[in-house]
Amino acid sequence: MQDSDFLKKGREMLAQVKGKSLTVEARRELSVELAALMMKESRRTMTHSEKVHADELARMLDDPLGKDFATTLTDEVFRSDSNLRVADQLDYIVHKFGIPKFLSFEKRLQLKAFTLLGRRGASLVVPLVKRMLRKRTEEVIIPAEAAKLKRHIRRRTADKVDLNINYLGEAILGEEEAEIRLKKYLDLLANPKVNYVSVKISSICSQINMLAPAETVEVLAERLRVLYRAAAASEKPKFVNLDMEEYEDLALTVELFKRVLDEPEFLHFSAGIVLQAYLPESYLYQQDLTLWALKRVAGGGAPIKIRLVKGANLAMEQLKGRLKGWPQAPYAHKVDVDANFKRMLAYGCQKENARAVHLGIGSHNLFDVAYALLLRSEQGLEKEVRFEMLEGMASPQCRVVHALSKAMLLYCPIAPDQEFQSAVAYLVRRLDExxxxxxxxxxxxxxxxxxxxxxxxxxxxxxxxxxSQSITFNPRRTQNRLTEEFTAIKEGPFVNEADTDWSLGHNAKWARALVEEPKADEFPRIPLVIQGEDRHAEKVRPILNPSRPEKPLTVSSLATLADLDLALGHAATAETTWGALAVEHRSEILAQVANRLRKLRGKLIRAMVLSSGKLVSEADVEVSEAIDFVEYYRRSALEWHSQEGIAFTPKGVTAVVTPWNFPCAIPVSGIASSLAAGNPVIFKPAPEAVLVGYEVAKAFWEGGVPHDALHFLPMEDAPEASALIQDRRVKKCIFTGSTETALKLLKIRPDLDLSAETGGKNALIVTAMADRDLAIKDIISSAFGYAGQKCSACSLLILEKELYHDKKFLQHLKDAAASMRVGPSTELFTRINPLIHPPEDDLKWALNELDTGEVWLLKPEQDKNNPHLWSPGIKLNVKPGSKSHLTEFFGPVLSVMVADNLDHAIGLANQVPYGLTSGIHSLDEREISRWRKNIRAGNLYINRGITGAIVQRQPFGGFKDSCFGEGFKTGGPHTLLGLMHYRELQPSNAPFQDAWERYFSLKHDPTQILGQHNLLSFVPRLATTLRLQGGESSADIARVLEAFKICDAPLTISSEHEIPDVDFVKESEDELVERLKTLPEKRVRVLSEPTEMLRQKLAEVGATLLAAPCVSVGRLELLHALREVATSYDYHRYGNIPFQDAGRSSC
Incomplete structure (x- = not known):
C-alpha cells in the first residue's frame, strides 16, 4: 500500500534532521508540525468500528456520571457469583445513574430490556452481560487462555508488532500465591510465541518490607534470578522488564535490578526496567542506571533498557499523600511531568548513553512521540530507541507511530476469564488516567x-x-529522621503529625539503629518521680524484652503506700497552681511538650521495640498519635474556654492508669488531656510499659510541665493501685484496660469519676459484594497487627455464606496469614511480633483448643525458643454464642463465622457484649447504609482496616462493655468535657433545637480528605433513666425531657415517689438496678446529689451515673442523650474519586 502524503512528509522531516543536533526550540517547532501530520494520518485511517468506539468514549467524557456508570459497572456489579445478586446490583446501578446516553442505541436498548426483565431473567441476562463486558474489554485486557492469547499474538505478529505481556491477576497477598504467579511468568517465558514479559516485584513477593530493604531484595533477587535464567535459556533470549507501580517500589526495584544483573551469570543478559517521569527523582535514577550500564557494557556486558513512561498511578499517589500528610511523590503539575519526560528523553538519546541503555518510549501523546522521533533520528538511534504504546488504546495513533518508527511494542495486559474481576484495577486506573x-x-x-x-x-x-532543562529533579518527599529539626507549633489549626516515610532510604537506615542490641548500661534503673525527685525504691520489678525474655533490660522501682501519699499531697497542692494557670499558658507549655516528643521519636520507638515488643512501624505511628494528642487537646482547651456564658474549672487530681499495649500514645493522651484541662496527674503506667512511660513523663517535664503537676508512680495493683483509686484526693480517673478491671475500680470506689476505655470483640463483616483481595488485606492487618494485642483488633470475621464456602477465598486468607514472618521485634523483616506475655487463660485456650464444631483453617504454632512468639491462628465454623464468638482473646487468633446474609451478620456482630469497633467490606452502598444504621459500635470502618484510629479523623471509643463513664471519645471534640466542671454564668436564650440543627444533626468531617470520609456523627442513646430523688427543679426536669425529645432518645423517668402528671416508673433503688440489667445501656441521669447507696448499687452493675448540672446550653445538655459515632469510609477505588463525590466529603 502506498504511503499517504502525511506519512511521506513525516518521513522526509525525520530524514532531514538525521545527523543534526537541533536546538530545543527548533525541535519543538518541528515536533508540533510532525504531530499534526500524525494526527491527520490517524484520522484518515480510522476504521468505522474505531470511529464508533471513539465517538462513544467522547460522549462518555462529556458525561461525568457516564464515566462513573462505566467504572461502577466494571468494578462493582460482578463481585458475587450469584446471578441473582449480580442482577440486583446491575438493576440498582442502572436506576441510580440512568441508562447512559453515551452508549449506542443498541446497548441502551439491551440495558432497558434488562431493567424490564430484572431478577426474573437473571440466569439468562447476567451471563450475557458478563460476556458483553468481557468482549468490550478484550481489546484492552487480552484473554490469557492459551488459544485466545495465541490468536492475538499471531495477529500482532502479522502486523509486525511485538507484545510486552503483562499478566494481570489477583493481588499477591501470600507466598503461595507469589509462587503460583512466578510459575505463570515461567509458563509465559516457555511459550515460544512470547518474547517479552513485564513483572512487578509485588507480583512475585507478598512480603515486601520497606523497613528491611536489604532482606527484601535478598528474597526478590532469588525469584528474579529464576525468571532471568528462564528467559536466557531460550534459543533467542527473551526479555524481562521490571515494571514500576508505586513510588515505594522505586528505590527497591532499581537496587534489585542492578544487584541481580551485576552477577556474572547475567553479564551477557539484557533486561529492562521502567522509570516514571512524574517522579522528579526518576531523572536521577536514570543517570545512576546509565553510569552503571556504561561500566557494565565497557566490561563486556549486555546493554539494558529503560522503558520511559509518565506514570499511571497518580490518583493513588495523591491519595496516599493526603492520608499520610506527606507531599505527593509525583510532580504537582502536569507540565512539570511533561518537562521531566523530555529531559529524560534527551538524556537517554545521547548517543553514548543509548549504546548502553536502550530506550522504550511509552506515550500516546503525539507531540511527545514526535519529539522522540526527531531526537532518535538526530542521533541515528533507530536500533536503540523504540516506541511502546498500550494495547487497545488509540489504535489509529499506534498505527501511525508504527509506520513512522518501523518498530512498535504494545504493552499487552492479559487476564484469564476467571480472574477478570481482579484485573479491574487496571481498567479503572486507565479510565481515570x-x-x-x-x-x-x-x-x-x-x-x-x-x-x-x-x-x-x-x-x-x-x-x-x-x-525541560530547568525543572527540579529534587524529590518531593524529603522527610529525613536523621537530620530533621523542630520548632514548637503554637498557632494555627490542628494538623496530624506525619508518620515516618519508610520508602526513603535514610529513614530505613535510621530505623536500623533503633533495633540494635541494647548496651549493658543503656537503661539505668527506673525511679519513681515525686515532685521532681528521683526515688529509688527497695521494691523493684524487672523490665523484660519480649523478643529476649531471658535477658531483662533493667528494673523499675515500685511505689509504696508512703510514696503514694506523698505524691498525692503534692498533686493536691498543684490544684491551686497548675489549675489556676491561664489556659493560654498551659497551651504554650503543651506546645513545647509536643515538640519534645517529636525530638524523642527515635528514643520512644526504641523503648517500645525493646520493652513492649512493638514493630518499628507500629511504634512510629504511636509516636505520631502521641504528638497529635498533645496538639489537639491544647487547642481543644482553648476552644472550650472561649465559649460564652459557661465557666470551666478543673476537676482536680487525676489518676492516669494506662495499659501496656499502647505504652506511649495512651499515656500521653491521658496526661495531656488532664493537664490541658488544668488537672494535676498521678501517672501509673502498666508494669510492662514502665520504660516507655518514664520517657513519656520526662518529655512532659522537659517541655515545661511543673513537677508538682505530674508525678510518675509505677506500682503494684494491690495494695498501692487500689489505695490510689480509693484516695479522696483523686477526683478523676482515666483508665484504659480490661472491662473486668474497670468494674473492679468502680466497686473499689463507687463514687469514682471514671472515664474508661475497655475491651472489644470487634467484627469485620465481608459480603459477597466485597472486593475480596482488599478485604483479605484489611482482615490480615486488622487481626494480626501487633499480634492481635489491640482492643480494636479484628478478632471476629463474619463471612456471608457465598464467601464462607468459597475455597479460593479461604485459601488466600490462609496463605496471607501464614506468609507473615513471625519473629523478634528487633528484626525489621518481622511482621508478627512477640506477645507481651506467654499466653494465659482465654488466650492460651484460644491458641490451643477448639470449641464444638470448630476447625483450624490455620493452626497457630509456638516458637520453640521463645514462649512469647506465636504464629497466627484462624478458626472456622465458630458457632453463635460460643466462647470464640463472644470472648476477647487479645492475641493472634481470628474467629470466623458464617452468616446467611448481611442482616444475619449484623445480628452476630451485635451479640457480643462489647461495642468498640466494627467494619464492613462491600461495594454495594445499600449494604453499607443498612450496616451503618444497625451496627452497634463506636468506631465504624468501611472498605478499610478497623484499627489505627487517628486523632480528630476518627475519635476513638465505644459503648456497651467497651466504655465506662460519660462516653466521650478520645481524640475528639468532647474529650476534655469529662475532665472539667462547668457551670452557667448566665442562662442561654438559644433553644436546644438550634444546637441540634447546627451541630448534632450534622456529620462533621474536619479533615476533609478527598477519597476518605471521616465523619463524626451523633445517634440517640439506646436507654437512659432520669432518676428523680426529690427536690429537683421543674425547669431542670423540663430541660432534660426536651433534650431527649429533640434527640429522639428514649428516656425513662424513675422515682420512688409519686410524680403527678408525668409518665414514670415507680421503683426503689434496688428495682432500678434490676431493671438496668435488662437494658442495652445502663445510664442514669440525676439532677441532685445521689445517695451513697445509689452510687454503690450502680457501680456494682457498671452503670454510668450522669451527675453534671443541667444547663440551658444545648451544646452541653444534649450530649447526655447522644452517643458519638466515628465512621471512616474509603470511598475511592484505586485512588479514583467518583464524580458525584469529588466536591464533597460527607456521606
Missing part, C-alpha cells in the same frame, strides 16, 4: 490540527519543552 482533563488521550477523539483545542495542546507541549 485517560479521562483526566490534562491527559492527551482525553482530547484525542476531537483533536484536529488547526483548531483551538489543538493549539491548547500544542501550547502545553511547548511550555514543557521550554522548562
Amino acid at each position: 485517560n479521562t483526566s482533563p490534562e491527559n492527551f488521550l482525553r482530547h484525542v477523539f476531537n483533536l484536529i490540527p488547526g483548531t483551538r483545542e489543538w493549539q491548547q495542546q500544542a501550547s502545553l507541549f511547548s511550555l514543557s519543552c521550554h522548562t
Whole structure:
C-alpha cells in the first residue's frame, strides 16, 4: 500500500534532521508540525468500528456520571457469583445513574430490556452481560487462555508488532500465591510465541518490607534470578522488564535490578526496567542506571533498557499523600511531568548513553512521540530507541507511530476469564488516567490540527519543552529522621503529625539503629518521680524484652503506700497552681511538650521495640498519635474556654492508669488531656510499659510541665493501685484496660469519676459484594497487627455464606496469614511480633483448643525458643454464642463465622457484649447504609482496616462493655468535657433545637480528605433513666425531657415517689438496678446529689451515673442523650474519586 502524503512528509522531516543536533526550540517547532501530520494520518485511517468506539468514549467524557456508570459497572456489579445478586446490583446501578446516553442505541436498548426483565431473567441476562463486558474489554485486557492469547499474538505478529505481556491477576497477598504467579511468568517465558514479559516485584513477593530493604531484595533477587535464567535459556533470549507501580517500589526495584544483573551469570543478559517521569527523582535514577550500564557494557556486558513512561498511578499517589500528610511523590503539575519526560528523553538519546541503555518510549501523546522521533533520528538511534504504546488504546495513533518508527511494542495486559474481576484495577486506573482533563488521550477523539483545542495542546507541549532543562529533579518527599529539626507549633489549626516515610532510604537506615542490641548500661534503673525527685525504691520489678525474655533490660522501682501519699499531697497542692494557670499558658507549655516528643521519636520507638515488643512501624505511628494528642487537646482547651456564658474549672487530681499495649500514645493522651484541662496527674503506667512511660513523663517535664503537676508512680495493683483509686484526693480517673478491671475500680470506689476505655470483640463483616483481595488485606492487618494485642483488633470475621464456602477465598486468607514472618521485634523483616506475655487463660485456650464444631483453617504454632512468639491462628465454623464468638482473646487468633446474609451478620456482630469497633467490606452502598444504621459500635470502618484510629479523623471509643463513664471519645471534640466542671454564668436564650440543627444533626468531617470520609456523627442513646430523688427543679426536669425529645432518645423517668402528671416508673433503688440489667445501656441521669447507696448499687452493675448540672446550653445538655459515632469510609477505588463525590466529603 502506498504511503499517504502525511506519512511521506513525516518521513522526509525525520530524514532531514538525521545527523543534526537541533536546538530545543527548533525541535519543538518541528515536533508540533510532525504531530499534526500524525494526527491527520490517524484520522484518515480510522476504521468505522474505531470511529464508533471513539465517538462513544467522547460522549462518555462529556458525561461525568457516564464515566462513573462505566467504572461502577466494571468494578462493582460482578463481585458475587450469584446471578441473582449480580442482577440486583446491575438493576440498582442502572436506576441510580440512568441508562447512559453515551452508549449506542443498541446497548441502551439491551440495558432497558434488562431493567424490564430484572431478577426474573437473571440466569439468562447476567451471563450475557458478563460476556458483553468481557468482549468490550478484550481489546484492552487480552484473554490469557492459551488459544485466545495465541490468536492475538499471531495477529500482532502479522502486523509486525511485538507484545510486552503483562499478566494481570489477583493481588499477591501470600507466598503461595507469589509462587503460583512466578510459575505463570515461567509458563509465559516457555511459550515460544512470547518474547517479552513485564513483572512487578509485588507480583512475585507478598512480603515486601520497606523497613528491611536489604532482606527484601535478598528474597526478590532469588525469584528474579529464576525468571532471568528462564528467559536466557531460550534459543533467542527473551526479555524481562521490571515494571514500576508505586513510588515505594522505586528505590527497591532499581537496587534489585542492578544487584541481580551485576552477577556474572547475567553479564551477557539484557533486561529492562521502567522509570516514571512524574517522579522528579526518576531523572536521577536514570543517570545512576546509565553510569552503571556504561561500566557494565565497557566490561563486556549486555546493554539494558529503560522503558520511559509518565506514570499511571497518580490518583493513588495523591491519595496516599493526603492520608499520610506527606507531599505527593509525583510532580504537582502536569507540565512539570511533561518537562521531566523530555529531559529524560534527551538524556537517554545521547548517543553514548543509548549504546548502553536502550530506550522504550511509552506515550500516546503525539507531540511527545514526535519529539522522540526527531531526537532518535538526530542521533541515528533507530536500533536503540523504540516506541511502546498500550494495547487497545488509540489504535489509529499506534498505527501511525508504527509506520513512522518501523518498530512498535504494545504493552499487552492479559487476564484469564476467571480472574477478570481482579484485573479491574487496571481498567479503572486507565479510565481515570485517560479521562483526566490534562491527559492527551482525553482530547484525542476531537483533536484536529488547526483548531483551538489543538493549539491548547500544542501550547502545553511547548511550555514543557521550554522548562525541560530547568525543572527540579529534587524529590518531593524529603522527610529525613536523621537530620530533621523542630520548632514548637503554637498557632494555627490542628494538623496530624506525619508518620515516618519508610520508602526513603535514610529513614530505613535510621530505623536500623533503633533495633540494635541494647548496651549493658543503656537503661539505668527506673525511679519513681515525686515532685521532681528521683526515688529509688527497695521494691523493684524487672523490665523484660519480649523478643529476649531471658535477658531483662533493667528494673523499675515500685511505689509504696508512703510514696503514694506523698505524691498525692503534692498533686493536691498543684490544684491551686497548675489549675489556676491561664489556659493560654498551659497551651504554650503543651506546645513545647509536643515538640519534645517529636525530638524523642527515635528514643520512644526504641523503648517500645525493646520493652513492649512493638514493630518499628507500629511504634512510629504511636509516636505520631502521641504528638497529635498533645496538639489537639491544647487547642481543644482553648476552644472550650472561649465559649460564652459557661465557666470551666478543673476537676482536680487525676489518676492516669494506662495499659501496656499502647505504652506511649495512651499515656500521653491521658496526661495531656488532664493537664490541658488544668488537672494535676498521678501517672501509673502498666508494669510492662514502665520504660516507655518514664520517657513519656520526662518529655512532659522537659517541655515545661511543673513537677508538682505530674508525678510518675509505677506500682503494684494491690495494695498501692487500689489505695490510689480509693484516695479522696483523686477526683478523676482515666483508665484504659480490661472491662473486668474497670468494674473492679468502680466497686473499689463507687463514687469514682471514671472515664474508661475497655475491651472489644470487634467484627469485620465481608459480603459477597466485597472486593475480596482488599478485604483479605484489611482482615490480615486488622487481626494480626501487633499480634492481635489491640482492643480494636479484628478478632471476629463474619463471612456471608457465598464467601464462607468459597475455597479460593479461604485459601488466600490462609496463605496471607501464614506468609507473615513471625519473629523478634528487633528484626525489621518481622511482621508478627512477640506477645507481651506467654499466653494465659482465654488466650492460651484460644491458641490451643477448639470449641464444638470448630476447625483450624490455620493452626497457630509456638516458637520453640521463645514462649512469647506465636504464629497466627484462624478458626472456622465458630458457632453463635460460643466462647470464640463472644470472648476477647487479645492475641493472634481470628474467629470466623458464617452468616446467611448481611442482616444475619449484623445480628452476630451485635451479640457480643462489647461495642468498640466494627467494619464492613462491600461495594454495594445499600449494604453499607443498612450496616451503618444497625451496627452497634463506636468506631465504624468501611472498605478499610478497623484499627489505627487517628486523632480528630476518627475519635476513638465505644459503648456497651467497651466504655465506662460519660462516653466521650478520645481524640475528639468532647474529650476534655469529662475532665472539667462547668457551670452557667448566665442562662442561654438559644433553644436546644438550634444546637441540634447546627451541630448534632450534622456529620462533621474536619479533615476533609478527598477519597476518605471521616465523619463524626451523633445517634440517640439506646436507654437512659432520669432518676428523680426529690427536690429537683421543674425547669431542670423540663430541660432534660426536651433534650431527649429533640434527640429522639428514649428516656425513662424513675422515682420512688409519686410524680403527678408525668409518665414514670415507680421503683426503689434496688428495682432500678434490676431493671438496668435488662437494658442495652445502663445510664442514669440525676439532677441532685445521689445517695451513697445509689452510687454503690450502680457501680456494682457498671452503670454510668450522669451527675453534671443541667444547663440551658444545648451544646452541653444534649450530649447526655447522644452517643458519638466515628465512621471512616474509603470511598475511592484505586485512588479514583467518583464524580458525584469529588466536591464533597460527607456521606
